[in-house]
Amino acid sequence: MINPLAYQRGFWSNLLNPKVSLFFLSIFPQFVTAEHIASQPFGSALIFLAGNSSWYLTVLPIIGMQLIREGIARFQAILDLLFGLLFLGYGGKMIIEDLEILLRYLPL
Numbered sequence: 001m002i003n004p005l006a007y008q009r010g011f012w013s014n015l016l017n018p019k020v021s022l023f024f025l026s027i028f029p030q031f032v033t034a035e036h037i038a039s040q041p042f043g044s045a046l047i048f049l050a051g052n053s054s055w056y057l058t059v060l061p062i063i064g065m066q067l068i069r070e071g072i073a074r075f076q077a078i079l080d081l082l083f084g085l086l087f088l089g090y091g092g093k094m095i096i097e098d099l100e101i102l103l104r105y106l107p108l
Helices: 004-015 018-030 034-039 041-063 066-105
Strands: none
């Protein structure tokens, strides 16, 4: 069962997330003309809000499923490990390159 308080917090947090709003703003002009926005700004805002909300009302219950959350957590753990190894390797490469430069200029 979905926790109503968590659902409400997640909904408002994501509704106010600028990335999703920017995505909808990028496709919004394809569905609403400039004349419509100028003549009915409140209606245009409602259309935008409906599009934004419909995305979250569809996705949040799916992501809220226990099986989906467990799969996401496993995938996240794998990504954390892979990127951690990648960053360690890159850091090691930078250290080796710096040591090579340092050894080049040290009098031996």
